[in-house]
Amino acid sequence: MNLREKMQRRLKLSRPSLRARARPPKQRSPLGAQFTAANLPTALALQCCDACGHVQYPPTELCGQCLDDSLVYRQVGTEGTLLATTALNHSLWEYYKRRLTQNPWLIGSIALDAGPVVLAHIGENTLKSGERVNVFSHTDASQQAVLVAVAASTDMSTPMARRNIVAGMALDVPAHKEGGL
Amino acid sequence: MKGYDGVVLTCPISLGYAKQSPHGAAWFIGSVLRELVKAAGIGKQHVDGFAVSSFSLGIDSAIALTQHFDLRPRWIEQANMGGVSGIIALRRAARAVQCDEASIIACIGGDGAAHRSFEATAANFSSWSVDAAFPYGAGGPNAAFSLITQHYMDKFGARRDDFARIALDQRYNANHYAGALLGHKRLTINDYMDARPIAGPLHLFDCVMPCAGGEGFLVMHEDRAKQLDLPYCRILASDELHNSYADDPVQYRSGWIDYMPALYDRAGIGPEDIDLLQTYDDYPVISMMQMEDLGFCKKGDGPQFVQDTDMRFDKSGSAVNKLPHNTCGGQLSCGQAGSAAGYLGITETIRQLTNTAQSNQVLGARHGLISGYGMVNYDRGLCSAAALLSGARA
Numbered sequence: 001m002n003l004r005e006k007m008q009r010r011l012k013l014s015r016p017s018l019r020a021r022a023r024p025p026k027q028r029s030p031l032g033a034q035f036t037a038a039n040l041p042t043a044l045a046l047q048c049c050d051a052c053g054h055v056q057y058p059p060t061e062l063c064g065q066c067l068d069d070s071l072v073y074r075q076v077g078t079e080g081t082l083l084a085t086t087a088l089n090h091s092l093w094e095y096y097k098r099r100l101t102q103n104p105w106l107i108g109s110i111a112l113d114a115g116p117v118v119l120a121h122i123g124e125n126t127l128k129s130g131e132r133v134n135v136f137s138h139t140d141a142s143q144q145a146v147l148v149a150v151a152a153s154t155d156m157s158t159p160m161a162r163r164n165i166v167a168g169m170a171l172d173v174p175a176h177k178e179g180g181l
Numbered sequence: 182m183k184g185y186d187g188v189v190l191t192c193p194i195s196l197g198y199a200k201q202s203p204h205g206a207a208w209f210i211g212s213v214l215r216e217l218v219k220a221a222g223i224g225k226q227h228v229d230g231f232a233v234s235s236f237s238l239g240i241d242s243a244i245a246l247t248q249h250f251d252l253r254p255r256w257i258e259q260a261n262m263g264g265v266s267g268i269i270a271l272r273r274a275a276r277a278v279q280c281d282e283a284s285i286i287a288c289i290g291g292d293g294a295a296h297r298s299f300e301a302t303a304a305n306f307s308s309w310s311v312d313a314a315f316p317y318g319a320g321g322p323n324a325a326f327s328l329i330t331q332h333y334m335d336k337f338g339a340r341r342d343d344f345a346r347i348a349l350d351q352r353y354n355a356n357h358y359a360g361a362l363l364g365h366k367r368l369t370i371n372d373y374m375d376a377r378p379i380a381g382p383l384h385l386f387d388c389v390m391p392c393a394g395g396e397g398f399l400v401m402h403e404d405r406a407k408q409l410d411l412p413y414c415r416i417l418a419s420d421e422l423h424n425s426y427a428d429d430p431v432q433y434r435s436g437w438i439d440y441m442p443a444l445y446d447r448a449g450i451g452p453e454d455i456d457l458l459q460t461y462d463d464y465p466v467i468s469m470m471q472m473e474d475l476g477f478c479k480k481g482d483g484p485q486f487v488q489d490t491d492m493r494f495d496k497s498g499s500a501v502n503k504l505p506h507n508t509c510g511g512q513l514s515c516g517q518a519g520s521a522a523g524y525l526g527i528t529e530t531i532r533q534l535t536n537t538a539q540s541n542q543v544l545g546a547r548h549g550l551i552s553g554y555g556m557v558n559y560d561r562g563l564c565s566a567a568a569l570l571s572g573a574r575a
Contacts, residue, residue, distance in 0.1 A: 025304065025316045032312035058313035058559060083430050084335070086327040086381030092300045093319030104378075107317045109328050109560060111430045117560060119317045129335060146316055 016094035020180030024095045024171070026142035031059040036145040038073035039137035043162065044147075046114065047071040057116035078134040078156070080112040082149065085122055085129055095141075098175035110135055110149050120147035123165050127151060138166045141174050182420070182447065188275045189406050189413035190570065191535075192220040192399045193528035195509075198362050198516055202294050202393035206237040209291030209395035209521070211250050217287050217397055221409055230256035230286030230400070232274050234266035234520035236302055237292045256283035264461040264555025265421065266290055267396070267524035268566035272419050274400040284401060291395035292519025299391040302519075309559040320380050322463065323388060325557045327380035330466040332431040334382055336481070341382065343484035344465035345373045347506070348386050348513055350492035351462065355510025357494065357541040362392055362516040386513070387464055394518030396528045412535035412573070417448035417548070419568035435554065436565035437474035445476070448569045452476040456546040457494075457533055458504055459526030461554040462511040467562070471552045475567065477504065494541045505543045508533060526551040527568070534572035547572050 001009070016022060028036065038045045047056040051068035055076060063071055087104035091097050096105055106122035110133055120135055127133065132152040137145045148166060155161045166172050194216045197209055210233060218225045231254040233243040243259040246252075256277050260269040270288040277283050303321035305311060318324055333339055352368035355361035368386060376385035406413040420443070422436030445451050452475065460471040469483035478486035491498030492506035509515060509529045512522050530549035532538040553566040 025319055027304065027311055027315075029308045029312050031308070035312065058309040084328040084332040086324065086331055087378075088318045088320045088324060088327075088380045089378040090323060090380060091319045092303050092321050096319050105318045107320075107324060107328075109431060117430055119314050119560065121317060129332070140316075144316065 018181050019094070020177055021174035022094040022098055022177070023142045023174045024140045024144070024146070025093055026144060028144055031061065032144070035059045036139070039145040040139070042075050043136040043156070044076055044078045045073045045137070046076045046116070048074045048076070055115040057118055076112070076114040078136050079152065080110040080133055080135050080149070082127055082129050082131045082133050083109045083111055083117065085127060095175050098177065099170065108149060118147055120149040121169065121171065123148050123150040123169060124154065136162050138162055138171070140171045146171070184418070184447065185275045185279060185416040187403050188278050188400060189403045189415055189573075190271070190398050190400055190527070190531050191406050191411045191413040192217050193531040194220060194395070194397045195360050195525070195528050196395050198360055198392055198394040198518060199294065200362060200390065200392050200516070201296060204393065205293045206235040206291050207241065207246060207249055209293060209393060210235065210246060210289050213289045213291055213395040213397035214250060214287055217399055221399055221411060223285070223409065225250070225252060228252060228254070228285050228287045230254055230274060230277055230283030232258040232260060232270040232286060232288040234260045234262070234270060234290040234523060235292050236261065236519045237298065254283070256286065261520065262523070262556055262564055263520060264463065264523045264562070265553035265564040265566040266520050266555070267527045268419065268421065268551060268553040268568050271400065271416070271527060271568055272421065272566070275416055278400050278402060284405065286400040287397060288400060288524070289395065289397035290519070290521035290524040292393060292521055294391060294393035307558045310557070314559055322557055323380040323383055325560055326464045326466070327383045329432050329561065330382045330464060333433055333466050333470070336433060337484065339466070339469070339484040341374065341384070342370070343487055344387060344469070345370055346487040347462065347465040347468050347492065348373055350498065351507045351511045352514045354494045354508050354541055355514030358509040358515070359539065361510040361514050362390065363514045364510060383464065389463055389512040389517035392516030392518050394516065394521045396518070396521040396524035398524070398528055398531055412537060414531055414534040414570045414572050417450070417569040417571050418444045419566070420444050421564070421566035423565065424563045425565065432561035434470065434474055434480065435562065437471065437552065437567055441474065441476050441567070444567060444569060450548055450569070454548050455550045456505065457508055457530065457543050457549045458506045459511070459530055459549065459551045460507065461523070461526065461552060462507055462513050463517065463554070465513070467554055468507070471554065475550065475552060494543050505546070508538070508541055508543055523553055523555060526553070530570050534570055536572075
């Protein structure tokens with residue numbers, strides 16, 4: 001292989017669109033990695049402040065309310081209210097670009113009863129803003145915890161039920177491309 | 182708050198807009214600096230203050246650029262706050278000149294647009310975005326603003342043809358401004374309504390085109406500007422407030438509401454005296470929000486206001502009320518040149534008020550209001566700022 005071919009191949013490999021398997025964004029800050037670890041054993045764990053009780057999300061190092069250094073992950077209620085939803089027809093990330101070719105990708109913002117406003121994947125395309133929802137965390141195909149919202153009536157009480165919801169969204173598998181590198 | 186007596190803004194420069202560019206941010210910032218000193222007829226050694234805004238300087242900062250450009254500033258500032266960076270630079274520089282900490286300050290915003298660089302900026306915008314926003318669909322700003330837009334439409338009954346009023350009138354303005362990247366293309370209501378869907382209610386012409394470009398202006402004492410024979414404008418009042426209304430679950434208002442009454446008081450004029458308005462138009466709903474919060478109409482009346490208001494620079498539209506708005510086309514039609522987009526409204530207003538705009542000149546403009554908004558750290562824009570300018574003879 002001469003230098004020209006080598007450089008062409010390198011360029012190809014750096015283009016996500018040519019890869020056989022595309023996965024959701026893997027990048028997280030160290031705090032995001034802690035969020036993933038804390039959420040492995042439970043439906044939803046968020047940082048809670050031992051000093052003032054504030055529930056903090058997105059993860060930070062200090063309590064956003066009292067600035068105390070005593071945030072610990074605790075299991076919190078999954079109930080919340082859907083504030084707004086949107087159907088993405090365009091994405092900057094190859095995994096979603098491939099998923100988008102069939103149907104738009106649904107995301108929404110949810111005010112959790114526990115306090116914070118979270119962004120989440122929407123598990124059911126019938127959800128409307130104002131509806132009551134449950135929000136749970138699950139590992140995606142990049143092995144990172146992401147939040148998923150489903151209707152309050154949908155069963156998500158067991159790990160198996162939650163896994164089935166995520167599998168139905170194909171969030172736990174890479175997006176494939178025939179003949180990719 | 183004290184006024185800005187004796188301080189003026191002059192030499193507006195906009196250059197280098199391109200959809201993609203091989204040049205880095207330093208090229209755009211340095212080129213603007215070169216054009217600034219040329220326009221002022223001074224040597225660069227006379228620039229003793231330097232304020233810079235850029236997303237794409239990478240590991241360099243404003244101080245590194247002083248060595249690149251061989252500058253000896255005794256005052257330096259870096260304001261990397263996207264849509265408000267221009268007004269922040271203006272405010273800081275005006276006080277510095279007023280307090281004689283520097284005599285001529287160059288305020289410059291510039292960003293490059295390398296292949297796929299927007300992806301990288303969006304994927305690494307903030308730690309909260311990396312952990313809690315980007316993984317959800319990786320829509321970048323479109324995702325956050327589609328939620329804000331959808332919520333605004335649900336709450337106040339706004340429709341897509343209301344947002345179209347803003348986009349269409351801005352495109353008409355851009356058709357008369359040579360620097361606009363999309364200025365050569367006409368936009369009709371059918372083009373707008375039939376555009377490709379991007380995210381929820383947002384379609385192609387609701388979104389800005391990321392691009393490269395540089396914007397800048399000089400801040401100096403009025404006497405100095407007269408001595409150099411430069412057309413200039415004055416700062417009547419300005420203010421800023423950040424992370425306001427943090428308890429609103431979804432953003433539909435921001436800090437302007439809190440300080441606008443006092444701002445108009447200090448300037449001695451009201452919304453009815455404004456001859457041209459430059460809002461930060463990353464999405465039409467945000468311009469509409471600013472029109473409401475800046476006192477042009479009541480909260481929630483934005484959709485009706487834009488239907489009743491002609492926002493073209495030459496007042497040639499059919500609506501009865503006239504308010505030239507984003508007279509060079511704004512970011513929606515010029516392109517969003519990173520941090521330079523936060524300077525666009527300022528340079529355009531200086532051109533208009535000094536009667537040096539070319540074919541998009543608003544006739545007889547005396548008072549201009551500029552508003553800044555920016556930085557979607559997670560789910561909303563955190564910054565708000567505003568500045569009221571007047572022409573020298575106003």
